[in-house]
Amino acid sequence: MKNKLRRMLKTTENEPTASPSTNEAQKTTAEQTAWLDRGADILTFEDEWIVRLDHRYALEEKHGHRSYAEVFESLQLPHPPLALDVPLNQVIFFDTETTGLKGTGTTIFLLGFARFEKGQLLMRQYFLPHPHYEAALYHHFLHDIGEDVRFITYNGKSFDWPQIKTRHVFVRERVPRLPKVGHLDLLHVCRRMFKGLYDSFRLTAMEERIGFERTDDLPGFLAPMHYFQYVEHQNPAIMEGVLEHHLHDCLTLVSLYDECNRLVTHRQEAPSRVRENIGIWLADLGIHEQSAEHFGQADELTAEGWLRQGRLYKKLQQHEKANTCFEKSNTYEGFIELAKWAEHIAKQPSVAYDYTERAKRLLENRQLLASRRERLFAELNHRSLRLQRKCRE
Template sequence: MKNKLRRMLKTTETEPKKSPSSTDQERATTAEQAAWLAKGADILTFEEEWIVRLDHRYPLTAQHGHRSFEAVFESLQLPHPPLALDVPLEQIIFFDTETTGLKGTGTTIFLLGFARFEKGELLMRQYFLPHPHYEAALYHHFLLDIGEDVRFVTYNGKSFDWPQIKTRHVFVRERVPRLPKVGHLDLLHVCRRLFKGMYDSYRLTRMEERIGFERTDDLPGFLAPMHYFQYVEHQNPDIMSGVLEHHLHDCLTLVSLYDECNRLVTHRQDASSQIRENIAIWLADLGIHDQSVKHFGQADELTAQGWLRQGMLYKKLRQYEDAKICFEKSGTYEGFIELAKWAEHIAKQPAVAYDYTERAKNMLADHQLLASRRERLVAELDHRSLRLQRKCRR
C-alpha cells in the first residue's frame, strides 16, 4: 500500500501528460474543497496547506448501544482509581486514528478524531488529511484543538495511536513544535483485566456486544487505506464516507465502553462472579485492598486462582484465619505452600506444616511447569520438609 501511494504521488519522466498549470491545480482544489463543504465540513488552512474537519454533536440523551451519553458523563465524574481521570471533563478525549499501515515511519495517519463532552453535549470531531503532504496542517489544528494537557481514552492507543502521532510529528515539528502533556487510559488493557477468560478475542467490535451496539454495513478497518489511496487519486469525498462512519463508531464505542467498565468497577451494575473475581484481582495488583476485598465478597463463587489470590490479599492484610480458609478452598499446590507457612510461623504447628508441605509436593507432580521452575519448587519443598522434621523431633 505504501508503494502504491508513492506511485500515485510520483510524476515520472515517462508520463506523456503535461504538468497541470497552477490555474488547473487551483480549480481542482476549489472543486475538492467545495465538495467537502457541501457535506457540512469545515476547511482549515495552515500556511500553504489545508485539511478537512467534520463535527457531529449529540445531546446527552442520545445513545450508542444501550448507553446514553448522560450515563458516561456521570461515570467520568466518579473518583474511582482504576478508571479515574484527573483532569476537567473537557480535557478527556475518546480518541482513535486511521492509518495507511500498521507500523513504520512510512505509515501516514490520514484520519484522526475524538469525542469530548463540552457545552452540555457530546462533540464528535474528525480531522481528515486530503493530501499526504499536508501533515503540518493536520497536526497544527488537531493539537491546537485538544489543548496543553489531555487524557486520552483509547483502545490499544497507548501502544499504537499516540506513538504513531509522535513518530509523524517528528517530520513537522519545525513548523508545529508543540506536543501536549498526555495521560492515557487504554480500554483494551481494562477489558482484558475485567473480562479475562470470557472471550477468545478482545477486538473492539467484540467488546461492542457488551454495550449492545451492532454495526450494519460497516466498512472493515483493513479496507480504509485502500479507500484513502483512491481518494488521493480522485479527490471525491464520497469515497471516504464508509471510512468516516467506521471511525466515528469506533470513537463513540469508546464512550459507551468506558461507562460499561466503570459501572462494573464501581458496583453500579450487576456482574458475574468471574468479572467480580477479575476486578478484585486487578485491584489487589494495584494495591487498592479495601475495594478488592469488596469485589471478592460480592462474587458468588471463585475459581481456584480466585481463592488463592483472595487468600494472598488477606495474608497481606494480616487476616490470617480468613487467609487460611481461602488457601484451603483453592486446592492448589500454591495454597498448600501458604498453609505450610501459616502452620509453621503463625500457628507454630510444625507437624501440620509438614503435612501441608507433603501435600503440596504431591500436587506439584500433577502440574505442567517449566523444568527449571519445577526443580526450584521441589528443592524448596524438600528443604522445608527436612526443617519441619527436625522441629517435630524436638
C-alpha cells in the same frame, strides 16, 4: 464562487496561518467544495489544508444501550482505576486510521475524538486529503485538544499515540508542540475485567457488552485502500464508509468506558467471574478494600480467585479468612502459603510439614517449565527437611 469559498475556509483564531496561493486554491477548489457541501470545515495552515467534520449529540442520545448522560456521570466518579485527574473537557475518546500497522512510512490519514463540552458530546474528525499536508493535520489537532489531555483509547497506548509521536517528528520544525498526555487504554481494562469470558478482545467483540451492533460496516483493513483511492480521485464519497467506521469506534469507547466504570463502582450487576477479575485487578493496584468488596460479591471463584483472595486477606492480617481461601484454592501455591502460616505464625511444624507434602503432590500434576518445576521441588524439599528437624526437637 471564489469569494464564497474564501469566507467558508476556516483558520484557527490567533494562530499563524497562510491561505493557499491563487494557483493552489484553483487546483483544490472543486475538492474543497465537495467537502464543504457535506458540512465539513476546511482548515488551512501555511500552504496546506485539511478537512474537519463535527457531529454533536445531545446527552439523551445513546450508542447501544448507554446514554451519553450516563457516561457523563461515570467520568465524574472518583474511582481510582478509571478516574481521570483533569476537567471533563480535557478527556478525549480517541482513535486513528492509518495506511499501515507499523513503520516510519505509515501515515495517519484520519484521527478524531469524542469529548463532552457545552452540555453535548462533540465527535470531531480530522481528515488528511493529501499525504504531504501532515503539518496542517497536526497543527489543528494539537491546537484543538489543548496542553494537558487524557486519552481514552483501545490499544492506543501502544499504537495510536506512539504513531502520532513518530509522524510528528517529520513536522516538528513547523509544529513544535506535543501536549502533556495521560492514558487510559480500555483494551487492557477489558482484558483484566473480562478475562475468561471472551475468545477475542477486538473492539467489535466488546460492543456486545454495550448493546451496539454495526450494520454494513466497512472492515478496518480496507480503510487504507479507500484512502489511496481518495488521493487519486479526490472524491469525498470514497471515504464515507471509513469515516463512519471511525466515528463508531470513538463512540463505542464512550459507552464502553461507562460499562466498565459501572462494574467497578458496583452500579451494575456482574457475573462472579467479572467480580473475581476486578478483585484481582484492584489487588494488583494495591486498592485492598475495594478488592475485598468485589471478591465478596462473587458467588464462586476459580482456583486463582481463591488464591488471590487468600493473599489479599493475608496482607490485611486476616489469617483465618486467608487460610480458608488457600484451602479452597486447592493449589500448590495455596498449600505453600498454609505451610508458611503453620510454621511461622501458628508454630505447628507438623501441620506445616503436612501442608508442604500436599503442595508437592499438587505440583506433580502442574504443567510448568522444567527449570521452574525443579526449583520449586528443591525449595519444598528443603522446607520439608527443616520441618522434620523442628518436629524432632
